[in-house]
Amino acid sequence: MTEHPRYPICRTCGVQYGAPREDCPICLDERQYVGWSGQQWTDLAELRAAGHRGRVEEEGENVVGVGADPPTAIGQRALLVRTPAGNVLWDAITLIDDGLVERVRELGGVDAIAVSHPHFYGSMVEWAEAFDAPVWIHSADKEWIARPSDRVRFWDGDVQPLLGGELTLVNAGVHFAGGQVLHWAGAEGGRGALFSGDIFTVVSDRRWVSFMYSYPNLIPERPRTIRRALRLIEPYSFEKVYGAWWNRVVAADGTTAITASADRYLRFALDDGPED
Numbered sequence: 001m002t003e004h005p006r007y008p009i010c011r012t013c014g015v016q017y018g019a020p021r022e023d024c025p026i027c028l029d030e031r032q033y034v035g036w037s038g039q040q041w042t043d044l045a046e047l048r049a050a051g052h053r054g055r056v057e058e059e060g061e062n063v064v065g066v067g068a069d070p071p072t073a074i075g076q077r078a079l080l081v082r083t084p085a086g087n088v089l090w091d092a093i094t095l096i097d098d099g100l101v102e103r104v105r106e107l108g109g110v111d112a113i114a115v116s117h118p119h120f121y122g123s124m125v126e127w128a129e130a131f132d133a134p135v136w137i138h139s140a141d142k143e144w145i146a147r148p149s150d151r152v153r154f155w156d157g158d159v160q161p162l163l164g165g166e167l168t169l170v171n172a173g174v175h176f177a178g179g180q181v182l183h184w185a186g187a188e189g190g191r192g193a194l195f196s197g198d199i200f201t202v203v204s205d206r207r208w209v210s211f212m213y214s215y216p217n218l219i220p221e222r223p224r225t226i227r228r229a230l231r232l233i234e235p236y237s238f239e240k241v242y243g244a245w246w247n248r249v250v251a252a253d254g255t256t257a258i259t260a261s262a263d264r265y266l267r268f269a270l271d272d273g274p275e276d
């Protein structure tokens with residue numbers, strides 16, 4: 001693939017910046033953390049030379065995981081969502097190389113990219129350039145864009161149709177104000193699927209999700225923010241919920257998993273009864 005200038009990548013969050021800088025605002029934010037050895041930078045050439053390779057594996061019906069092995073930074077995998085109206089790359093990873101681009105091309109390429117929130121921006125602009133695709137980001141997260149680009153398409157409001165309405169972005173707003181989830185009504189033979197990143201994170205008991213303002217620092221999300229998210233996704237039904245890491249998938253009755261998980265969360269968060 002064409003040689004890119006060495007855009008700096010934060011080693012801790014894996015986000016690529018458009019120019020060299022001292023600090024990483026995404027890691028300085030209270031939802032993340034600066035690596036314990038201090039701020040460190042790398043770039044794509046160094047990651048490739050260190051032996052990171054693409055990992056492409058089916059995660060579900062017409063849903064293919066796209067990640068790195070060994071993983072980089074936060075270790076999330078992206079998902080190529082293959083629909084009759086075209087392919088969406090949901091979330092982004094830091095690594096991109098000729099092999100990965102070739103394999104994704106064989107699967108039909110990428111018509112649009114959408115990233116749940118800033119922790120998963122990775123090298124999204126590199127991916128956008130490789131596939132000549134727009135990157136859909138909610139405007140409430142504009143301040144976190146690390147590598148400005150004409151490829152990034154900001155949207156406002158609660159919902160945004162993609163690929164002629166085949167899929168819908170919903171500004172759930174959990175974890176980040178611009179946090180978005182992706183709904184595909186046509187998934188699973190019409191029963192639907194929700195792609196949730198860590199806006200609704202699929203937990204170890206994969207029948208459930210949770211809702212955190214910060215995962216590494218264990219700061220819970222505000223109840224009112226969760227209630228707003230529930231109102232916004234209420235019109236959508238889905239069988240599966242795809243979280244942000246390999247095999248983190250709610251396999252069945254995803255709609256109920258989200259509402260039951262929110263009920264459980266709010267029961268604990270709002271219990272202000274007498275002390276034990």
Ligand SMILES: [Zn+2]
Nearest residue numbers: 010013024027
């Ligand atoms: Zn960072």
Ligand SMILES: [Zn+2]
Nearest residue numbers: 117119175198
């Ligand atoms: Zn996150």
